[in-house]
Amino acid sequence: MANNETQLDRIFAALADPTRRAIVMRLCDGEASVGELANPFDMALPSFMKHIHVLELSGLVQSEKAGRVRTCRLRPEAMVGAEDWLQHQRAIWEARLDRFEAYVMKLKKEKGEAKPVAPRRKKKGPA
Amino acid sequence: MANNETQLDRIFAALADPTRRAIVMRLCDGEASVGELANPFDMALPSFMKHIHVLELSGLVQSEKAGRVRTCRLRPEAMVGAEDWLQHQRAIWEARLDRFEAYVMKLKKEKGEAKPVAPRRKKKGPA
DNA sequence: TTCATTGTTAGCCATAAAGCTAACTATAGA
DNA sequence: TCTATAGTTAGCTTTATGGCTAACAATGAA
Numbered sequence: 001m002a003n004n005e006t007q008l009d010r011i012f013a014a015l016a017d018p019t020r021r022a023i024v025m026r027l028c029d030g031e032a033s034v035g036e037l038a039n040p041f042d043m044a045l046p047s048f049m050k051h052i053h054v055l056e057l058s059g060l061v062q063s064e065k066a067g068r069v070r071t072c073r074l075r076p077e078a079m080v081g082a083e084d085w086l087q088h089q090r091a092i093w094e095a096r097l098d099r100f101e102a103y104v105m106k107l108k109k110e111k112g113e114a115k116p117v118a119p120r121r122k123k124k125g126p127a
Numbered sequence: 128m129a130n131n132e133t134q135l136d137r138i139f140a141a142l143a144d145p146t147r148r149a150i151v152m153r154l155c156d157g158e159a160s161v162g163e164l165a166n167p168f169d170m171a172l173p174s175f176m177k178h179i180h181v182l183e184l185s186g187l188v189q190s191e192k193a194g195r196v197r198t199c200r201l202r203p204e205a206m207v208g209a210e211d212w213l214q215h216q217r218a219i220w221e222a223r224l225d226r227f228e229a230y231v232m233k234l235k236k237e238k239g240e241a242k243p244v245a246p247r248r249k250k251k252g253p254a
Numbered sequence: 255t256t257c258a259t260t261g262t263t264a265g266c267c268a269t270a271a272a273g274c275t276a277a278c279t280a281t282a283g284a
Numbered sequence: 285t286c287t288a289t290a291g292t293t294a295g296c297t298t299t300a301t302g303g304c305t306a307a308c309a310a311t312g313a314a
Contacts, residue, residue, distance in 0.1 A: 028223065045260085089152060
């Protein structure tokens with residue numbers, strides 16, 4: 001998957017726009033037509049459609065047309081890529097921090113005093 | 128913070144670029160100078176500096192200059208914003224999914240069998 | 255058949271993003 | 285002091301993004 005990275009690019013880029021995040025949030029409540037989605041936004045339809053298209057390219061949204069109505073729905077699996085990337089980085093960071101803390105502890109024990117390091121982020125397991 | 132949304136924009140936008148994600152990954156291993164960071168990339172320094180700047184604006188990276196060396200380090204707290212947004216959306220999605228499943232279960236129980244066509248649009252209660 | 259609804263296509267514009275070179279500043283070291 | 289190192293600033297190009305209008309399907313309803 002040489003394009004895997006590219007896909008991450010697209011997902012993060014898609015989420016970098018507030019209009020598109022709002023669309024994603026709306027779609028969390030269930031599928032909707034383009035018109036329903038566009039309604040709350042003060043934006044010409046063609047402009048709005050571009051956002052839908054960006055979301056589809058990123059894989060975050062899927063749509064299909066029945067009659068003259070195009071219905072969109074979320075593909076939350078696509079978000080997992082981004083989520084995983086972030087969690088992975090945090091894991092690496094925290095591992096490093098642990099090593100560093102251990103090192104400081106060792107110094108403490110050896111020398112008798114040392115300043116605590118950086119604030120840890122509480123782990124919020126998906127459980 | 129009216130700019131909270133804007134900050135999310137910046138974080139996702141910052142992470143939408145593979146060079147910048149690579150920088151973040153590198154910084155997970157510990158702080159580094161601009162030169163060290165730039166080394167692996169086949170890119171003119173001024174171009175590279177722009178990426179650093181984008182990362183700083185997003186809050187993901189912090190840097191300070193000592194002598195002629197600018198040292199960069201990660202501010203992983205900044206990533207939390209993005210992580211939380213994603214997890215929140217997934218939570219909402221999953222809650223909805225649960226409701227839908229419960230609804231299907233109810234139908235199943237009541238009717239003996241049912242093939243509900245599409246997930247419902249938001250309406251009060253699973254009527 | 256006619257008409258309103260719902261998207262879609264095409265094309266335009268302004269701004270931002272991502273890259274470059276060239277020239278400059280500021281320090282560290284010889 | 286002179287020179288090499290490490291960034292920085294300025295200014296340019298190309299391409300992408302996000303918005304618009306106008307005109308065109310295509311479908312469902314009257």
